[in-house]
Amino acid sequence: MAAELRANGHKLTPQRLAVVRVLREATEHLTPLQVLERARGIRSGVGLTTVYRTLDLLSELGFVRRVHLGGGCQAYAPVRQRAGHHLVCQGCHHVVDFPCAGLTELIEQTARQTGFTVASHLLEFEGLCPACQ
Amino acid sequence: MAAELRANGHKLTPQRLAVVRVLREATEHLTPLQVLERARGIRSGVGLTTVYRTLDLLSELGFVRRVHLGGGCQAYAPVRQRAGHHLVCQGCHHVVDFPCAGLTELIEQTARQTGFTVASHLLEFEGLCPACQ
DNA sequence: GTGCTAATTGAAAAAGTTTTTCAGTTGCCA
DNA sequence: TGGCAACTGAAAAACTTTTTCAATTAGCAC
Numbered sequence: 001m002a003a004e005l006r007a008n009g010h011k012l013t014p015q016r017l018a019v020v021r022v023l024r025e026a027t028e029h030l031t032p033l034q035v036l037e038r039a040r041g042i043r044s045g046v047g048l049t050t051v052y053r054t055l056d057l058l059s060e061l062g063f064v065r066r067v068h069l070g071g072g073c074q075a076y077a078p079v080r081q082r083a084g085h086h087l088v089c090q091g092c093h094h095v096v097d098f099p100c101a102g103l104t105e106l107i108e109q110t111a112r113q114t115g116f117t118v119a120s121h122l123l124e125f126e127g128l129c130p131a132c133q
Numbered sequence: 134m135a136a137e138l139r140a141n142g143h144k145l146t147p148q149r150l151a152v153v154r155v156l157r158e159a160t161e162h163l164t165p166l167q168v169l170e171r172a173r174g175i176r177s178g179v180g181l182t183t184v185y186r187t188l189d190l191l192s193e194l195g196f197v198r199r200v201h202l203g204g205g206c207q208a209y210a211p212v213r214q215r216a217g218h219h220l221v222c223q224g225c226h227h228v229v230d231f232p233c234a235g236l237t238e239l240i241e242q243t244a245r246q247t248g249f250t251v252a253s254h255l256l257e258f259e260g261l262c263p264a265c266q
Numbered sequence: 267g268t269g270c271t272a273a274t275t276g277a278a279a280a281a282g283t284t285t286t287t288c289a290g291t292t293g294c295c296a
Numbered sequence: 297t298g299g300c301a302a303c304t305g306a307a308a309a310a311c312t313t314t315t316t317c318a319a320t321t322a323g324c325a326c
Contacts, residue, residue, distance in 0.1 A: 115263035130248035
């Protein structure tokens, strides 16, 4: 991630690296406030403004994804596999990506039926992971 | 919708009916503030608090669905077909539900692969409707 | 109809979240 | 090592959402 940031012309500040590390290590979705707390554990003095800015940046670059289920809407989860979609556990709130081969077909079918051209999509499943069952 | 509200033990106040009518007539997703403006066109003096409360209520009863794409997260769209999923047009912001037969299979497949039990899901496509293309 | 009661309402306040502003700091390239 | 654009944090502003509370009202029983 750091290398990619660099490649896209962004500076590698300690604040940014702290946020990146928090997200890389997270297995749950985190709100900006939770990201702040954890980032401060790595480097004290990180500001909330910077967390918001860094989340925006990482989101633009595709490293994190906004997660939407469960009432709240403003949580982020790291993207582990490109083009995957995700499962959210209602027990431990962990987020797991999964590859979904069948979706392309579903998109095409829907496009045919409705006449829409589909540009992007959001697919989230919510349930219980094996450990929480 | 009014009949269902009644059946679930809720009162049919003019404020509630105004919000219900706004949502029933909407073909786009609306923020609480937009719902307020339109509801005031039907009955002046509706309060924002009431709009929030009514949206919660209708959401619980399954008459409206929270829509999440496009940056913002706090918009509602009326549910036209039960158990449908939706397409959002990037041009005119209209929301169209579609039945998705293929999804059940995809859920089962994902459950098998990951060991999760899937309780609920959210599927949104974003693109351009025939008129906007 | 009339009266009762619990549900509902709107305004205001409080709480919470996100964005903007700005002066100061700092990573990175030459 | 110096210069400068990018970046930062604090504070303020802007917004959104929830809570509180006294007043109102829909719907039921009579």
